[in-house]
Amino acid sequence: MPAVLNDLEQRILDYMVRYLRTRTYQPSIREIGEEFGIKSTKTVSEHLKALARKGYLERDPSRSRGVRILGVDLNPDTVSVPCYAGLPHPDARRRTDGIEATFSLDRRIAGSRGCYFVRARGTEFSALGMEEGDLLLVEPANSLPDPATPLPAGGALIIAADGDGAQLYRLSRKDGIPTLFPADGSGPLKVDPSTRLRVTGRVVAIHRRLDGVPLTLSATAH
Numbered sequence: 001m002p003a004v005l006n007d008l009e010q011r012i013l014d015y016m017v018r019y020l021r022t023r024t025y026q027p028s029i030r031e032i033g034e035e036f037g038i039k040s041t042k043t044v045s046e047h048l049k050a051l052a053r054k055g056y057l058e059r060d061p062s063r064s065r066g067v068r069i070l071g072v073d074l075n076p077d078t079v080s081v082p083c084y085a086g087l088p089h090p091d092a093r094r095r096t097d098g099i100e101a102t103f104s105l106d107r108r109i110a111g112s113r114g115c116y117f118v119r120a121r122g123t124e125f126s127a128l129g130m131e132e133g134d135l136l137l138v139e140p141a142n143s144l145p146d147p148a149t150p151l152p153a154g155g156a157l158i159i160a161a162d163g164d165g166a167q168l169y170r171l172s173r174k175d176g177i178p179t180l181f182p183a184d185g186s187g188p189l190k191v192d193p194s195t196r197l198r199v200t201g202r203v204v205a206i207h208r209r210l211d212g213v214p215l216t217l218s219a220t221a222h
Helices: 007-023 029-036 041-053
Strands: 057-059 067-069 078-085 099-106 116-119 135-140 157-162 165-174 177-182 198-207
Touching: 007 029, 007 041, 007 067, 029 041, 041 057
Parallel strands: 078 116
Antiparallel strands: 057 067, 078 099, 116 135, 135 198, 157 165, 157 198, 165 177
């Protein structure tokens, strides 16, 4: 499995992939610096060297755009979607922690920018009908449980954060009152103005193998 990237390295790699998909050639070191507010081309070069050391790039230092991204489907109609073993950390600055693989999906399937997969481990989501190995495609959300930004419709599977942790819930509405049922099987939680939960994502699709063969994940470079 490729080494884990820090936040800036991941953002630089994502930018390079997007750039290459739309233009068919790589951004220059100077263009990368301008994108991320890095004035020193030497600093940008150090970040590219780190990506190369971790197995994400091959570089030709003699050329301005002498970079080849490894393990990425560069079809402009596809997007790279990371897959996490369990729910990712709710803090976006730590969102690269726990990525175990990356899949290339048709943009029409992947949905909005920033989507990611969560792989169900063991029985952690069994209270909501998920089985081990299920892949949940999650669309990021920034909504809060308040009247100005309503929660999704009843029946939705959502991910909500409380402090440093996150949990998968099924949302139900009864008599107009939204109630969250946790995936861990604990008691339901009624949502009211005092509820301190931040909705971070909504499950928009579930992939499950039906042939009885365990799903094996092969990590790619991006």
